[in-house]
Amino acid sequence: MKKINFALLLFATMILGACGVINENNKGKGVNLFTVQQDKELGAQVAAEIDGNPNQYPLLDSAQYPDIYAYVYKVRDKILNSGKVDFKDEFDWRLRVIHDDSTLNAFCTPGGYIYIYTGILKFLESEDEFAGVLGHEIGHADMRHSTRQMTKMFGIQILLDVLAGDRAALKQVTGALIGLRFSRKHETEADARSVEYLCPTDYNAAGGAGFFEKIEAMGGARQPEFLSTHPDPGDRIDHFHNAAITSGCQGRSDYKTEYEQMIAKLPK
Secondary structure, eight states, X not given: OHHHHHHHHHHHHHHHHTHHHHXXXXXXXXXXXXXXXHHHHXXXXXXXXHHTOTTTSOBOOTTTOHHHHHHHHXXXXXXXXXXXXXXXXXXXXXXXXXXXXXXXXXXXXXXXEEEEEHHHHHHOOSXXXXXXXXXXXXXXXXXXXXXXXXXXXXXXXXXXXXXXXXXXXXXXXXXXXXXXXXXXXXXXXHHHHHHHHHTTSSBOTTTTHHHHHHHHHTTTTTOOGGGGGSXXXXXXXXXXXXXXXXXXXXXXXXXXXXXXXXXXXXXX
């Protein structure tokens, strides 16, 4: 027993000693015991789980809805080409649309696998608002928030098990990633990243505020449950606009007409 504890302690010391290297690869985004490659592998695993569960995640077929996917990928490419996404070339940045009009949400997994519900697409009113939401999700992946939280939640032992090929451990991590809720700090960081990504484009860089402005205008009557653990919508609206002003962002385009044309092609 003492030998096992010593071995784990030695491994922990090695990992912590290597944090400088790991954090260098993580581009200074906090302590993260997972490598960038493991972000990609975990994201692919979660994507496989989602793709294999059409009852819970009814994905729109890209062959049946090519215009929808062409549109969301166009917006994605505009964000990625802003020059501000750190892991632009490392991650896959794959997008999928989930046909569920009752859910006002989008989420990401490690490695840039992003899922957007038709509910939030229909709730938003313009392309810059969608770009703001998409930029927020890209920010979560780019800041490696998921595996940073995995590091806090599971620590060294789960990493050892995953590295050793333990499928049960991998499934545990995958399940946690699908239902992961980010901290208030991570949500604030992703909001700031959204503005940073949109600032070099012709979009209104505070486009992400549009979602929260609509929520506030409704008096919380349709506020998504997940927002109960997030920063106050009013504060987030201010943060979006203040960040855009402070950064001197000049974009004003919203492409509302083009967005409405895309929405009209979504299934009812």
